[in-house]
Amino acid sequence: MPSLNKQFPRLLPEPIKKDIRAADLIDTAFKAYNGARLSEACRLYVEKMLARDGTVGMTLTGALTPAGLGRAAVVPLLKAGFVDWIVSTGANLYHDLHYGLGMELYAGSPFVDDIVLRNDGVIRIYDVLFSYDVLLDTDAFVRQVIAGPEFQKTMGTDEFHYLLGRYVHEREKKLGIKETSVLSAAYQYGVPIFTSSPGDSSIGMNVAAMALRDSQLAFDVNRDVNQTAAIVYDAKRRGGTSSVFILGGGSPKNFILQTEPQIQEVMGIEERGHDYFLQCTDARPDTGGLSGATPAEAVSWGKIDPGNLPACVVCYVDSTISLPLITAYALTRLAPRKRKNLYARRDEQLAAIRAEYLKKGTVEKIAHRTDVSDVKDFGTASVKEKPRRNLAKRASSVGLGK
Numbered sequence: 436m437p438s439l440n441k442q443f444p445r446l447l448p449e450p451i452k453k454d455i456r457a458a459d460l461i462d463t464a465f466k467a468y469n470g471a472r473l474s475e476a477c478r479l480y481v482e483k484m485l486a487r488d489g490t491v492g493m494t495l496t497g498a499l500t501p502a503g504l505g506r507a508a509v510v511p512l513l514k515a516g517f518v519d520w521i522v523s524t525g526a527n528l529y530h531d532l533h534y535g536l537g538m539e540l541y542a543g544s545p546f547v548d549d550i551v552l553r554n555d556g557v558i559r560i561y562d563v564l565f566s567y568d569v570l571l572d573t574d575a576f577v578r579q580v581i582a583g584p585e586f587q588k589t590m591g592t593d594e595f596h597y598l599l600g601r602y603v604h605e606r607e608k609k610l611g612i613k614e615t616s617v618l619s620a621a622y623q624y625g626v627p628i629f630t631s632s633p634g635d636s637s638i639g640m641n642v643a644a645m646a647l648r649d650s651q652l653a654f655d656v657n658r659d660v661n662q663t664a665a666i667v668y669d670a671k672r673r674g675g676t677s678s679v680f681i682l683g684g685g686s687p688k689n690f691i692l693q694t695e696p697q698i699q700e701v702m703g704i705e706e707r708g709h710d711y712f713l714q715c716t717d718a719r720p721d722t723g724g725l726s727g728a729t730p731a732e733a734v735s736w737g738k739i740d741p742g743n744l745p746a747c748v749v750c751y752v753d754s755t756i757s758l759p760l761i762t763a764y765a766l767t768r769l770a771p772r773k774r775k776n777l778y779a780r781r782d783e784q785l786a787a788i789r790a791e792y793l794k795k796g797t798v799e800k801i802a803h804r805t806d807v808s809d810v811k812d813f814g815t816a817s818v819k820e821k822p823r824r825n826l827a828k829r830a831s832s833v834g835l836g837k
């Protein structure tokens with residue numbers, strides 16, 4: 436194949452030298468297989484997702500905060516303005532509380548006797564070990580905090596996490612510790628955090644127990660669905676990009692991606708999909724499950740802009756390896772950005788999408804047609820056509836009651 440050298444760079448990495456920086460190692464030695472995907476992911480994040488002040492949403496699934504990745508990686512990314520909003524499992528936020536409250540977790544071993552651990556009151560998450568008291572004390576903190584007057588209402592999970600983060604931040608200050616917790620950092624920097632299944636974690640369990648007393652706290656999941664769509668819509672209508680940085684998969688993956696079908700398919704507002712997709716996961720695509728679904732599959736749902744598909748990346752790498760490396764790469768290659776403080780704009784963003792929805796949306800079925808005439812060069816050689824769904828037209832044949 437004589438033309439290979441015209442199409443592809445030669446695979447001839449430099450020998451690794453001592454004291455090499457992580458970012459340089461990724462650029463010079465991660466040249467094939469998932470190493471190459473991780474290198475592509477780093478460049479996608481830095482050169483496209485964060486470029487031109489693009490809006491970046493991150494999802495957290497898997498046991499990341501128990502492993503210390505909240506403090507090690509997510510907090511520095513929030514501080515640098517490299518993540519603008521988050522969808523997390525409740526579990527990651529619950530275990531984040533241990534760090535924010537100055538509790539102790541230990542780097543143990545997976546090869547321990549769980550019956551002995553149980554007798555000794557020790558909890559194990561693979562090789563992370565901590566006392567059962569960490570759970571009991573964290574539970575008590577959640578219950579005491581949510582007994583406060585500001586929690587006695589129905590609210591979106593972004594508001595709930597913001598209010599909770601304020602208490603964690605206060606506790607950090609009292610303990611003389613800082614930059615320990617995702618919830619605290621998100622509160623300080625105005626980064627909205629949503630949970631797609633608020634009942635499915637120890638935070639939700641404590642909220643539920645308090646509802647059996649006299650707590651009025653409940654979660655407005657409709658607001659969460661519309662608010663997350665409003666963040667994406669706001670980024671797009673200002674002419675910017677919206678990107679997703681997915682760690683793991685699970686329910687938060689769908690929750691962040693469904694913002695686009697919510698805008699297009701349900702609200703009838705014309706849109707193209709998220710601009711860039713970056714996922715680090717162990718989930719395989721061939722089972723049909725959402726966790727392993729590729730960006731190409733997401734294109735068919737309108738979740739991802741087909742014009743940018745060749746730039747999207749899936750790394751089949753454990754997040755405990757990929758997240759610190761991507762974080763180090765971004766912090767090395769880019770200066771911190773001005774933080775967007777999206778939390779402060781939540782009412783304004785929701786009002787904007789609501790106004791557009793009431794103009795464009797219908798109760799009846801919304802028709803679509805595929806229009807590939809809108810050719811655009813996105814700098815990606817393989818993209819010649821850009822399918823577009825025209826969603827604003829009403830179909831009369833099917834509707835409510837038919």
Ligand SMILES: NC(=O)c1ccc[n+]([C@@H]2O[C@H](COP(=O)([O-])OP(=O)(O)OC[C@H]3O[C@@H](n4cnc5c(N)ncnc54)[C@H](O)[C@@H]3O)[C@@H](O)[C@H]2O)c1
Pocket residue numbers: 495496497498524525526527529632635636637638682683684685686715716717718726727752753754755
């Ligand atoms: N005490 C608690 O509050 C608690 C504890 C654990 C789980 N939960 C709840 O259970 C639900 C499921 O939790 P989950 O999302 O962690 O489930 P999960 O472990 O199934 O992870 C979701 C996805 O991420 C992938 N994944 C997990 N770890 C990964 C890693 N290190 N690297 C790459 N990919 C990885 C998995 O393959 C899967 O596709 C959540 O709603 C959570 O809140 C609660």
